[in-house]
Amino acid sequence: MTPTDTLTSTFAALADPTRRAILARLADGEATVTELTRPLAISQPAVSKHLRVLERAGLVRRGRDAQRRPCHLVAEPLKAATDWLAEYRDYWESSYQRLDDLLDELRGGES
Structure with missing residues (x-):
């Protein structure tokens, strides 16, 4: 699976709130x-259908x-998604910094 395919399947799996709840539960330990x-x-x-989606995305493994x-x-797929999102976090942080600078400039003009 290519990195793009991995991200696509990870985000598709995470799109459903039930699957996110299952992952949150599994973060506490096997079940x-x-x-x-x-x-x-x-x-x-x-639940089994949701687990199959999570397994196809590589987010869950079933044992015996x-x-x-x-x-x-x-x-691991969550790490790849987090790394991809981090690129956009940098973008938003710089956008917010520009907005803060503009607000500071506007406030300075009021004094």
Whole structure:
């Protein structure tokens, strides 16, 4: 998968609030589908569908522990997304700095 494909699948997976809630839960540690379903107002099959999207995006990995199939967070794609967003953070910081400078200049004219 190319970096652009990775970003596309990561952001597509993150677009859904249920998937973000699943990732937030997995950030606290592994969980089974049943454990992930409890706090959500959706069925186990719906959680499984969301997990498949997260797996395709590389954000979740399912393991096997005897009868359990725990899900684990894979954070590397989130790092790539954060790095990409950081470029825009720099842009906005410089824009805000220019706005602050302009406001300071306008306030100086009022005194």
